[in-house]
Amino acid sequence: MRAGNNLIGFLNFLTFLLSIPILGGGIWLSSRANNTDCLKFLQWPLIIIGVSIMVVSLAGLAGACYRNTFLMYLYLWAMFFIIAALVGFIIFAYAVTDKGSGQPVMNRVYLEYYLGDYSGWLKDRVASESYWSKISSCIRDSRACKRIRRNVGGFPEAPEMFYIRKLSPIESGCCKPPTSCGFAYNNETFWTDGGGLAGNDPDCQRWSNDQSQLCYDCDSCKAGVLASLKKSWRKVSVINIVMLIILVIVYVVACAAFRHNKRMDNDEPYGQTRMEKERPSRIHF
Template identity: 30%
Template sequence: MGSGTSTFVIRWINFLTMLIAVAVICFGVWMNTHQDGCRKSLAFPVLGLGGLILLISLIGFMGALKNISILLWIYLVMLCLILVGILVFTVLAFIVTNNGSGHSKAGIRYKEYQLQDYSSWFLKELNNTRNWEQLKTCLVKSEDCNNLSKKYKTLKQYKMAKLTPIEAGCCRPPSECGYPAVNASYYDLSFHPVSSNNDCKLYKNSRAIRCYSCDSCK
């Protein structure tokens, strides 16, 4: 492949990524216009990501269009740095969450998660009151738990369902508590829990409480 063909490919690839970057930036601006604090908190990272993609794409596009070698070198270096960053992030994420793949329980098709399975650094950050309160507010607003009764019409459907980690950890008490399910969104808490797990005491049927403060949710 000749240099002319290479620059042509680089030029058009970066032109397409510039369009994607503009779309990402527009999405970030749209998120920032919402009153919802959860979406607003994600707006700046999205805008930053869009801006970074746009900058790199613009450098690559101009370097290929004008055949400016210094811009092409800058483009390649930035790409390498991003790839290294992604690799480092992936490795760190694997180390932090390696043991948190969930536990299978008899009689249920989904996995339950335990906070102590994760790294001490992750636990420290997650147990930071401010961090968790922000996340909890977003979970309550997401309506994932409140929609369970609509998603699973019968108790049989609910018991046979493969619940998501949020549904399994935040919307219901841990199975070890032994609370009978009345429906997908309501448990009979008049029964004394058969487990000493503190999450059993924290769970409430209230839409705003559920198990959002439970370790299983965190």
């Protein structure tokens, strides 16, 4: 019986440790939201799941140490719903970031991003006028575009050097006009009419050399945000899948240990231990 409780206690301590990477993933998404992604509601489900695993693990640990059946029942049921919630979050994360990716452009290392490549709930959420005003304001305040400015010997970086840079989706979509517009490079965030016809992309008309505007209202900027979210969520989802597999294994073992403890309790009537039950009675004369 004691060995079963020790096993359950160890498994709960292990699940407590496993909650740390899940909570860390949510906090990392939160830091990304504050710096670049700017969608601050997306990290909360992961943070809630991580905190819930911590609390439930402590309840299970207490139940194992004090042999409290109610806490053990609470732990097993709560872990079942937490695992189901984690499965749902992983499926949701992959579903809303399934489509869309950057498109290569000739003579450029960085990728171009097009809103039409994306679809679904997340695209509609990001592209909505009311929500995009908050996102674009966040990107502007993050100064992501200001950070891509480079000077070489006191002069702007040469276009040949800029074209071979690996820009982030936000930098490519929001800080410069689409390549199809045919604008001439002056520096990373200042482009002028190249003398030819501008492309048919509506973003060509939305681009502004005003450093407070740039391409923050462009569809390419919205696509860049979606691409950045997809990249962030996929990284976190890999960790979540590994944690989910371990949690399921721990949960199955904990259920088996709990059933074993109950069976041992049922074999010990009136609080009599198995050793006492098997001890031969003394013969009195």
